[in-house]
Amino acid sequence: MRLGVGLIATIAALVLGLLIAAAKSSFDTQSGQIKQFTADLILLDDLLGQYGPETTPIRARMRAPLADRIWREKSASTKGTFEINAKSGASAGDSSALAAQRRAAVAPGPRSADQHQSGSDAAAAVCGIG
Secondary structure, X not given: OHHHHHHHHHHHHHHHHHHHHHXXXXXXXXXXXXXXXXXXXXXXXHHHHHHOHHHHHHHHHHHXXXXXXXXXXXXXXXXXXXXOOOOOOOOOOHHHHHHHHHHHHOOOOOOOHHHXXXXXXXXXXXXXXX
């Protein structure tokens, strides 16, 4: 009888340990992806800033949802993960509007070699984010 209880307790401990290890692995993976995405966004913002003042509307539009998300998480922890803020009007259709705005903002083309290089770097950063 004691041997059976000991065996069941050992198996339960093993299963619990594996469950905790899997959860930690999943958390570490998601945490790493979030850190990489954040670093890519910071890099893109910096590259767009180097490109010139015509990218200011794009940078502001890129920052607004991120800042809103950070403040909402601090103020109300009861909301679901990655909910869309109804006040901002963000939706899936906004991605095409944002892409059109990006193209329109940089449509005149680079004015200098530095802007050309910054534009190329920004395009590479955007491809890396997606």
